[in-house]
Structure formats: structure tokens, C-alpha cells
Amino acid sequence: MAALLARQGHEVLIYDEFAAPEPVGSGLVIQPVGQAVLAKIGVLDQAIALGTPIRRMIGGTGAARRVLDVTYDPSGTRYGLGIHRASLFETLLSAARAAGATLHPVHAALSTDSGYIDFAHHRGGPFDLIVDAAGAGSPLTPLKARALPFGAVWATVPWPDETDLPTDVLSQRYENASKMAGVLPIGCLPGSSQPLAAIFWSLKTATYERWRASPLSNWKMQAATLWPTFAPFLEKLEGHSDLTMARYRHGTLFRPIAPGLARIGDAAHQASPQLGQGANMALLDALALAEAVARQPVGHALAAYVRSRRTHMATCQMLSRFLTPLYQSDHWLPPLLRDRLFAPLTSVPPAPRILARLVSGDLVRPIRG
Ligand SMILES: Cc1cc2nc3c(=O)[nH]c(=O)nc-3n(C[C@H](O)[C@H](O)[C@H](O)COP(=O)(O)OP(=O)(O)OC[C@H]3O[C@@H](n4cnc5c(N)ncnc54)[C@H](O)[C@@H]3O)c2cc1C
Numbered sequence: 001m002a003a004l005l006a007r008q009g010h011e012v013l014i015y016d017e018f019a020a021p022e023p024v025g026s027g028l029v030i031q032p033v034g035q036a037v038l039a040k041i042g043v044l045d046q047a048i049a050l051g052t053p054i055r056r057m058i059g060g061t062g063a064a065r066r067v068l069d070v071t072y073d074p075s076g077t078r079y080g081l082g083i084h085r086a087s088l089f090e091t092l093l094s095a096a097r098a099a100g101a102t103l104h105p106v107h108a109a110l111s112t113d114s115g116y117i118d119f120a121h122h123r124g125g126p127f128d129l130i131v132d133a134a135g136a137g138s139p140l141t142p143l144k145a146r147a148l149p150f151g152a153v154w155a156t157v158p159w160p161d162e163t164d165l166p167t168d169v170l171s172q173r174y175e176n177a178s179k180m181a182g183v184l185p186i187g188c189l190p191g192s193s194q195p196l197a198a199i200f201w202s203l204k205t206a207t208y209e210r211w212r213a214s215p216l217s218n219w220k221m222q223a224a225t226l227w228p229t230f231a232p233f234l235e236k237l238e239g240h241s242d243l244t245m246a247r248y249r250h251g252t253l254f255r256p257i258a259p260g261l262a263r264i265g266d267a268a269h270q271a272s273p274q275l276g277q278g279a280n281m282a283l284l285d286a287l288a289l290a291e292a293v294a295r296q297p298v299g300h301a302l303a304a305y306v307r308s309r310r311t312h313m314a315t316c317q318m319l320s321r322f323l324t325p326l327y328q329s330d331h332w333l334p335p336l337l338r339d340r341l342f343a344p345l346t347s348v349p350p351a352p353r354i355l356a357r358l359v360s361g362d363l364v365r366p367i368r369g
Contacts, residue, residue: 001131001133001264001286001289001290002014002096002099002101003041003042003043003092003095003096003098003099003101004040004041004099004286004287004290005101005290005293006096006099006100006101007099008290008293008294010128010293011100012096012099012100012101012102013101013102013104013124013127014096014101014102014103014104015104015107015109015117015119015124016103016104016105016107017105017106017107017108017109017134018105018106019105019106020105021089021090021093021103021105022086023084023085023086023189024085024086025085025086025154025244026084026085026154026155026156026186026198026200026244026246027082027083027084027085027156027184027186027196027197027198028082028083028085028088028186028198028273028276028278028279029054029080029081029082029083029170029184029276030047030051030080030081030083030088030279030280030283031080031081031276031277031280031359031360031361032072032078032079032080032360032361032362033280033284033360033361033362033366034081034279034280034283034284034361035047035081037280037283037284037286037287038091038283040287041092041095042095043091043092043094043095046091046094047081047083047087047088047091048081050083050084050087050088050091050187050188050189050190051081051082051083051084051087051088051186051187052081052082052083052167052168052185052186052187052195053079053080053081053082053168054072054079054080054081054082054168054169054170054184054185055071055072055073055076055079055080055168055169056069056070056071056072056166056168056169056170057069057070057080057169057170057172057359058169058170058171058172059171059172059173059174059182059327060172060173060174061173061174061175061176061339062173062174062175062226062227065339065343066343067174067338067339067342067343068172068343068346069346069347070346070352070355070356070359071352071356072356072359072360073356078356078360079168080170080276080359080360082170082184082185082186082187082198083186083187084156084186084187084188084189084196084198086189086190087186087187087188087189087190088279090190107119107124108120109132109134109139109140110139111139111140112130112132112140112261114126114260115127115128115130115260117130127260128260128298129260129261129262129293129298130260130261130262131261131262131263131264131289132261132262132263132264132267132268133263133264133265133267133282133286134267135265135266135267136249136266136267136270138263138266138267140261140263140267141253141256141263141267141268142253143251143252143253143256143263143267143268143269143270144251145249145250145251145270146249146250146251147205147247147248147249148205148247148248148249148250148272148324148328149204149205149206149328149329149330150202150203150204150205150248150272150324150328150329151202151203151204151205151208151245151246151247151248152180152200152201152202152203152245152246152248153200153201153203153208153211153243153244153245153246154198154199154200154243154244154246155198155199155200155237155242155243155244156186156196156197156198156199157196157197157199157233157234157236157237158194158195158196158197158236159185159194159195159196159197160232160233160235162232163229163232163233164229165183165229167185167195168185169185170182170183170184170185171183171229173226173227173229173230174327174335175226176332176335177325177326177327177328177329177330177331177334177335177338178202178328178329178330179202179226180200180201180202180327180328181199181200181201181202181223181226181227181230182199182200182201183197183198183199183229183230183233184197184198184199184200185197186198197233199230199233199234200246201219201223201243202327202328203245204330205245205247208245211240212240216237216238216239216240220234220237246273248270248271248272248273248324248328249270249271249272250270250271250272250317250320250321250324251269251270252268252269252270252313252314252317253268253269254310254314255306256268256269256306257302257303257305257306259299260298262289262302262305264282264285264286264289265278265279265281265282265285265286266278266282268285268313269281269313269317271316271317271320271321271324272320272324272328274320274323274324274326274327274328275316275319275320275323275358275359276359277316277320277361280361281312281313281316281361284309284312284361284366284367285305285309285313287367288305288308288309288367289301289302289305291308291367292304292305292308293305304369307368307369308367308368308369309366309367309368310368311364311365311368312364312365312366312367312368315363315364316361319358326338326342
């Protein structure tokens with residue numbers, strides 16, 4: 001957002017609460033739709049150099065039955081880009097800085113008021129436009145998202161030598177929908193040539209403290225029993241704090257604007273990452289808002305931004321809400337439907353093509369108008 005607006009000639013100030021940009025969090029997939037935005041910002045080649053292509057998503061149950069199998073594009077032209085958050089962040093921040101935006105760390109926004117932003121000890125502004133990109137915990141958004149019962153513990157680990165998992169596949173293993181382990185190849189961190197994997201293990205948020213209190217070796221054994229292929233990815237984990245609990249929420253602001261203020265990304269809509277669209281939607285929001293601002297005065301641009309993103313955003317949110325219980329729930333029915341009904345159907349044309357478009361993020365037009 002900062003890079004795009006600064007290139008239009010606007011003076012852009014980025015406030016962030018962190019003390020310094022550093023590698024936090026784990027990996028994610030930038031889908032073809034998000035890659036198109038990175039290309040518009042001019043950083044796609046940089047992101048591709050750090051990330052790694054994900055050509056297929058495969059998930060199976062303990063009985064070795066394949067229940068998820070999506071190939072992005074048989075010709076190999078389109079793929080997801082597995083990338084560490086820090087690599088994506090550094091890529092975008094360098095573009096924003098190169099375009100003339102300035103970063104002001106240690107600035108936790110508390111509230112906004114008539115074009116001003118209030119921080120702990122001072123007030124910034126006045127601004128023609130405030131963009132709330134402060135994510136799921138933004139204090140500036142009225143969005144009240146519903147906490148989902150399941151989240152996941154995530155870790156970034158070196159890609160082990162002793163695995164035969166393909167490096168261009170997001171691989172998952174399930175037991176019903178109450179257990180899920182996954183391995184996502186995510187390329188390297190900036191300045192390193194060590195290939196990495198983001199690994200995840202589905203966990204009910206209510207059981208997190210119990211999980212932390214029991215020896216990590218117990219969990220490693222449980223995970224390796226569910227999916228022996230997972231074991232080499234767990235070897236470098238020494239303690240519970242090597243894994244981060246991610247809590248998932250669901251919620252949508254259908255009017256993410258107010259006079260002089262627009263919300264983008266998780267500040268406007270949140271979903272569990274089953275469909276892998278959150279960061280991509282944040283990128284699309286940024287592009288849609290920047291394009292709207294380029295065409296008209298801010299007052300009209302905000303309404304145009306909302307209109308241009310409404311259908312795609314609502315579709316992704318709805319599909320994500322529908323898909324999540326198939327992969328994360330205690331109930332017996334959703335995984336039964338997944339395994340016995342949806343899995344066989346997904347191999348019948350045109351389902352593979354529709355599924356590929358769904359995960360690519362462009363089943364419906366991402367930005368209208
Ligand atoms: C475990 C997990 C896996 C995921 N996998 C995928 C995936 O594969 N593909 C995908 O597209 N999405 C994925 N997502 C979703 C994706 O991470 C989010 O949708 C995306 O990061 C949202 O981007 P954002 O810029 O809105 O917010 P964030 O990435 O949360 O960034 C918010 C920024 O605002 C700053 N900030 C916060 N509060 C304040 C404040 N008060 N004042 C100033 N600054 C503040 C933060 O420091 C941060 O820099 C995943 C999410 C999780 C939890």
C-alpha cells in the first residue's frame with residue numbers, strides 16, 4: 001500500500017508498533033492472485049527468488065487415502081509461492097522505502113479521530129487518508145471476529161536431508177478433522193541459502209496450555225505416529241517455545257471505511273488459513289485502494305474501493321467458513337463428507353480446474369471496476 005501510494009506522489013508515513021522489522025511468524029502461500037499484485041508493485045522477481053514454487057496441495061488420512069489433491073496448473077505456469085513472512089515483509093518494505101515512504105517504528109496506534117492518529121504520547125496528523133493495516137488485533141477496527149475452536153502450532157524448521165517429501169508440494173495428513181499435520185516449503189530467509197519448511201499441527205485453543213504442560217517428546221511421538229514422514233521435520237524442535245500458537249478467527253466488515261479512513265487486510269476481514277487467502281486479500285485490498293485513490297478524490301475513492309473488492313472478499317470469506325470444519329472440527333460429519341463425498345467429486349472434471357482457480361484466488365474477479 002505504501003509503495004503504491006508513494007509512487008503516485010503522495011507523502012506516505014508507515015507507523016508500526018514493532019521496534020524493528022525482524023523475522024517473526026512462519027510461512028504462507030502467495031497465490032497467483034497475490035503474485036499479480038507483487039508484480040504490479042515490482043517485487044515479484046525478488047519474492048520468487050526468496051520463496052519456492054508450490055505446484056500441488058496433497059492431503060491424506062491415516063489410512064493413506066488421498067482426500068485433497070489440487071494441482072495449480074498442469075502446465076506448471078501458475079503456482080503458489082511458499083515464502084517466509086520475513087522474506088515477504090522485507091521485499092515489500094524495501095519497495096515502500098525505495099518509493100519514498102518512511103517507516104516509523106515503535107508507534108502503536110491507539111485510535112483515530114478526524115484525520116489524526118493517537119499514539120501513547122502524541123498525536124500524528126492531520127492526514128488526508130489513514131489506512132488501517134494493523135491486522136487482526138488492530139485497535140482501530142470495529143470488527144468483532146468470532147474465535148474458532150481450532151488453531152494450530154506453527155514452526156519454521158530447516159528442510160531436513162532425510163525426507164523424500166517433494167519440495168514443491170504443500171503436504172498434509174489428517175485423522176478425521178481433529179488432527180492435522182502439515183509441511184509447507186517456504187524457500188529461504190533473506191541472506192541465507194538454507195531451505196526452510198513451515199510445519200503446523202492443528203490444536204484446539206482450549207487445549208494449548210495442556211499441550212505446553214506435557215513433554216514435547218509426547219507430542220512428537222503422537223505426531224510421528226499419525227504421519228511418520230513428519231518425524232524428520234520435528235527433530236530440530238527443542239521446546240514448546242520453538243512453536244507458536246496461531247489462533248484463528250472469522251469475521252468480515254462489509255463497510256471497512258469511514259471518512260478519511262480505510263481498512264485493509266485482516267483489519268477488515270479475518271478467516272482461518274484453510275483456503276490460504278488472507279495475505280493475498282490484504283495485497284488485493286491495497287492494490288484496489290491505491291487504484292481507486294489514483295482515479296478520484298479520497299471521499300469517492302473509499303466507496304469505489306469497497307465496491308471493487310466486495311464480491312471477491314465475500315466469496316473467499318464464505319468458502320473459508322464452509323471449508324474450515326472439513327479440516328478442523330471435533331464433529332464426525334464434516335470429515336466424513338470430505339472423505340466420502342467431496343474427495344471423489346474433486347477428481348471429476350471440471351472440479352480440478354475449479355479447485356485450482358479457487359486456491360489461486362481468482363475463481364471470481366479479484367478487483368471489479
Ligand atoms: C498460521 C497462519 C498461516 C497463514 N497462512 C496463510 C497463507 O498461506 N496464505 C495467506 O494468504 N494467508 C495466510 N494467513 C493469513 C495472513 O497471515 C494474514 O491474512 C495477513 O498476514 C494479513 O495481513 P495484514 O497486513 O492485514 O496484517 P498483519 O500481517 O498482521 O500485519 C499487521 C502489522 O501491523 C502492525 N500493528 C499491529 N497493531 C498495530 C498498532 N496498534 N499500531 C501500529 N502497528 C500495528 C504489526 O506489527 C504488523 O506489522 C495465515 C495466517 C496464520 C495465522
